[in-house]
Amino acid sequence: MLARVANNLFWMGRYIERSEHIARYLRVNYFSSLDAPHELSQSRQFVLKSLMFMVGAPNTSNKDLDEADVLYNIGLNPDKEYSIINCIKMARENANSARDIISTELYEAINKFYHFVLNYSPDFLVKKGLYEFTSNVMEFAAITKAKIRTTLLFDEVFSVIKLGVNMERATQVIGIIHSKYIDIQAIELKRSEGFMVSPALEWSTLLRCVESYDMMKRYERGVANSYNTLEFLILNPKCPRSVVNSLSEISRHIDALSHEKKPSKHSTAFLVNKLYAEYQYKYTEEIEVDFRTFIETILESLFMISKKMEKEFFYID
Amino acid sequence: MHKNQTIFSSYTFDENTLDEVFNDDKSVKEIYKKLFALYSSHSIMDFEALNEYAKTSFFNQGITFQVYGNNETKEKIFPFDLFPRIIDHEEWEHIEKGVLQRSKALNLFLHDLYHEQNIIKDGIVPKTLIESSENYLKQMQGFTPPGGIYNHISGTDLIKHSDGNYYVLEDNIRCPSGVSYVICNRTTLKRALFGVFDKYKIHTVTDYSENLLEILESVKPKGVDKPTCVVLTPGVFNSAYYEHSYLAKGMGIELVEGRDLFVENHFVYMRTINGPERVDVIYRRIDDGFIDPDVFNPESMLGVKGLFAAYKKGNVCLVNAPGTGVADDKAIYTYMPKIIKYYLNETPILKNVHTYHCSDAKDLEFVLNNIKDLVIKPVDEAGGYGISIGNKLSPQEIEEVKQTILKHPRKYIAQPIMSLSVHATYIESEKSFEPRHVDLRTFTLLGKDKSYVLKSGLTRVALRRGNLIVNSSQGGGSKDTWVLKK
Numbered sequence A: 001m002l003a004r005v006a007n008n009l010f011w012m013g014r015y016i017e018r019s020e021h022i023a024r025y026l027r028v029n030y031f032s033s034l035d036a037p038h039e040l041s042q043s044r045q046f047v048l049k050s051l052m053f054m055v056g057a058p059n060t061s062n063k064d065l066d067e068a069d070v071l072y073n074i075g076l077n078p079d080k081e082y083s084i085i086n087c088i089k090m091a092r093e094n095a096n097s098a099r100d101i102i103s104t105e106l107y108e109a110i111n112k113f114y115h116f117v118l119n120y121s122p123d124f125l126v127k128k129g130l131y132e133f134t135s136n137v138m139e140f141a142a143i144t145k146a147k148i149r150t151t152l153l154f155d156e157v158f159s160v161i162k163l164g165v166n167m168e169r170a171t172q173v174i175g176i177i178h179s180k181y182i183d184i185q186a187i188e189l190k191r192s193e194g195f196m197v198s199p200a201l202e203w204s205t206l207l208r209c210v211e212s213y214d215m216m217k218r219y220e221r222g223v224a225n226s227y228n229t230l231e232f233l234i235l236n237p238k239c240p241r242s243v244v245n246s247l248s249e250i251s252r253h254i255d256a257l258s259h260e261k262k263p264s265k266h267s268t269a270f271l272v273n274k275l276y277a278e279y280q281y282k283y284t285e286e287i288e289v290d291f292r293t294f295i296e297t298i299l300e301s302l303f304m305i306s307k308k309m310e311k312e313f314f315y316i317d
Numbered sequence B: 001m002h003k004n005q006t007i008f009s010s011y012t013f014d015e016n017t018l019d020e021v022f023n024d025d026k027s028v029k030e031i032y033k034k035l036f037a038l039y040s041s042h043s044i045m046d047f048e049a050l051n052e053y054a055k056t057s058f059f060n061q062g063i064t065f066q067v068y069g070n071n072e073t074k075e076k077i078f079p080f081d082l083f084p085r086i087i088d089h090e091e092w093e094h095i096e097k098g099v100l101q102r103s104k105a106l107n108l109f110l111h112d113l114y115h116e117q118n119i120i121k122d123g124i125v126p127k128t129l130i131e132s133s134e135n136y137l138k139q140m141q142g143f144t145p146p147g148g149i150y151n152h153i154s155g156t157d158l159i160k161h162s163d164g165n166y167y168v169l170e171d172n173i174r175c176p177s178g179v180s181y182v183i184c185n186r187t188t189l190k191r192a193l194f195g196v197f198d199k200y201k202i203h204t205v206t207d208y209s210e211n212l213l214e215i216l217e218s219v220k221p222k223g224v225d226k227p228t229c230v231v232l233t234p235g236v237f238n239s240a241y242y243e244h245s246y247l248a249k250g251m252g253i254e255l256v257e258g259r260d261l262f263v264e265n266h267f268v269y270m271r272t273i274n275g276p277e278r279v280d281v282i283y284r285r286i287d288d289g290f291i292d293p294d295v296f297n298p299e300s301m302l303g304v305k306g307l308f309a310a311y312k313k314g315n316v317c318l319v320n321a322p323g324t325g326v327a328d329d330k331a332i333y334t335y336m337p338k339i340i341k342y343y344l345n346e347t348p349i350l351k352n353v354h355t356y357h358c359s360d361a362k363d364l365e366f367v368l369n370n371i372k373d374l375v376i377k378p379v380d381e382a383g384g385y386g387i388s389i390g391n392k393l394s395p396q397e398i399e400e401v402k403q404t405i406l407k408h409p410r411k412y413i414a415q416p417i418m419s420l421s422v423h424a425t426y427i428e429s430e431k432s433f434e435p436r437h438v439d440l441r442t443f444t445l446l447g448k449d450k451s452y453v454l455k456s457g458l459t460r461v462a463l464r465r466g467n468l469i470v471n472s473s474q475g476g477g478s479k480d481t482w483v484l485k486k
Helices: A003-033 A044-054 A067-075 A084-096 A104-118 A122-151 A156-192 A200-209 A213-220 A226-235 A243-257 A268-280 A284-289 A291-313 B030-040 B044-061 B089-113 B127-131 B179-192 B194-199 B208-218 B241-251 B307-312 B336-344 B361-369 B395-407
Strands: B065-068 B073-076 B080-087 B153-160 B166-172 B229-232 B254-256 B261-264 B267-272 B275-279 B281-284 B317-319 B374-378 B412-416 B422-427 B432-447 B450-453 B458-462 B476-483
Touching: A003 A044, A003 A067, A003 A084, A003 A122, A003 A156, A003 A200, A003 A291, A003 B267, A044 A067, A044 A156, A067 A084, A067 A122, A084 A104, A104 A122, A104 B044, A122 A156, A156 A200, A156 A226, A156 A243, A156 A291, A200 A213, A200 A226, A213 A226, A226 A243, A226 A284, A243 A268, A243 A291, A268 A291, A284 A291, B030 B080, B030 B194, B044 B080, B044 B179, B080 B089, B080 B179, B080 B422, B080 B432, B089 B153, B089 B166, B089 B336, B089 B432, B089 B450, B166 B432, B179 B194, B179 B208, B179 B241, B179 B458, B179 B476, B208 B229, B208 B241, B208 B281, B208 B317, B208 B432, B208 B450, B229 B241, B241 B254, B261 B275, B261 B307, B267 B307, B307 B317, B361 B395, B361 B412, B422 B458, B422 B476
Parallel strands: B080 B476, B229 B254, B229 B281, B281 B317
Antiparallel strands: B065 B073, B153 B166, B153 B432, B261 B267, B267 B275, B374 B412, B422 B432, B432 B450, B432 B458, B458 B476
């Protein structure tokens, strides 16, 4: 496979995955806040700020955010790098450069996805269509990933796309945890000031943002809290979207691309497997004790892996 | 609109043009009867819905091209007509033999032009015509491409005249495009109107890619057992990018850009995730001038430095060969009957349209005095650009054309205005079928000891009433083209 095309496929996978996480975060947070148990969680500004933080554009001013602006910017504003429409455009552009080697079924799925988003009315989105739009984005992303899984050869093309998907999934899950953690900290602060607020809903919301709420209930059979939620979403190999599972997938697919039996210490495979090994033996208390450092460290590690991949496989300096 | 109106109600007839669907007495031709009955059974609303469905199908398949505006880029589809064109078996056999004959003759002609030039020495083709051609590449002199093939892929444009005969309008042997639309038109028609396929036994079009791959592999460089073939594209922003990716996918080979390739020690390599991999055959979809900045256009960002030298060393095969443009020059076209006779000792199977050379003093005089009855064409333009149709010009425009010709007589040829046949075509704005002019592009492949003609073609249709220019760049659409089995 051409190095340039591999890079395109890697990013195609990342953008498809990213669009799904943004849409889900948008839907879950917005709709769960509508009947949230206390004023802070119900506050529209609280939710809008959380949304902007998650997409990487935190509100740093003292001004209130405008709801219609936020929904439009995140959903359909082509001028915002983080918007869902841009994710889909980029996914399709990357697929275009590789359409000769992906299946017709996969390409058509991406194309339908693109035309759905492109033709969605911004006015309808901000007034009535938020649930429909975000649900459809999630459906289209799921269909596209099903096409990846069921219509491609399990060869290097598949592995490169899966690397993109899983790198992005790990990054997004950590980003979502980070974002909700900040919301929870704000609630904890209020509680410490004597307000009758509890962050319990936000832990459930966090699980829903990663589509893991039902399975967490089934696994844990208890109320979601800091400990069990972080354990489930980061370290539990039974949770399909856990960070450790993404690392496991990254490790599997990087090994499929690498031709070294024993990866040299400067290779991507070495870096990936080292990180994966570390997370297999990590425990929740380590994370909880200094959450900020944990977030920074894992994001930095994923960034380094991405850079290493670009150099080793895509010839990008 | 009257409730009993059908999609054929407002169909108009012109006794001066050949209608491929209807007889002179307005009855439906035998070959179209089943199809016509089926289409007539659709209400206008049904047909509009089908037409929309077909358009969506093109969008979903990503068969689009970009239109660049001031602030935004729009994606458009090439208009597709749901009423297929049918060519019966005997008529097709004649076409197939004719286009193959032309391709073989052109290949021998090219070899001669770049070697002994016997055809010039024997006074068949004037030397000045070759010497003055911008597309004659001195760099190709004395060189024989792997397998001895120059025009591996030929696109021959034909029209059906009011006398019922097919005439060749031009040969395209540089980078002829459009074959992917033949296949996509079939796919789309199958999706939208699958029922119509029960009524006729037609040849498939899906075997083109495998035949193309066999042709590419047949011209592998010496010493190569299993060649690595690639398609070279200018990139995603090229209007034919869809076709490039379609063909690469159909053949199961890599679609590369110039930046993916490099030359080392006169061998060509592509950059893969596993390191450099040697490339043996390049089906290049970029023009001669851009393939190698070291030899041709030094500004080219699309080509590969050192590629031409590797080619001349015989280490890689370029398809089509550089320099084929000299033979599909419209000024050469007029010599095709003589070229066929000279190399193959055969009578041309397909007719040529009589052509006047403005470089010839006698012809020039005739052209200048009869512009209103002629089509004036630049010899080296494609896509229908630069064409003037005499009977559509005002007296002032005729004067302007005269001046343009006089500035560069070698650049222009003239032909009588041919009456392209018409075919029933759905016109969206009218919500009904109307006759529109059509032509046909066929696709012929030549390899080492192998040849193939796609049993179909791209029927291009001029969507504006009375318009004779069918090129997509000039607002033309296309139709699925059925060749009936014996």
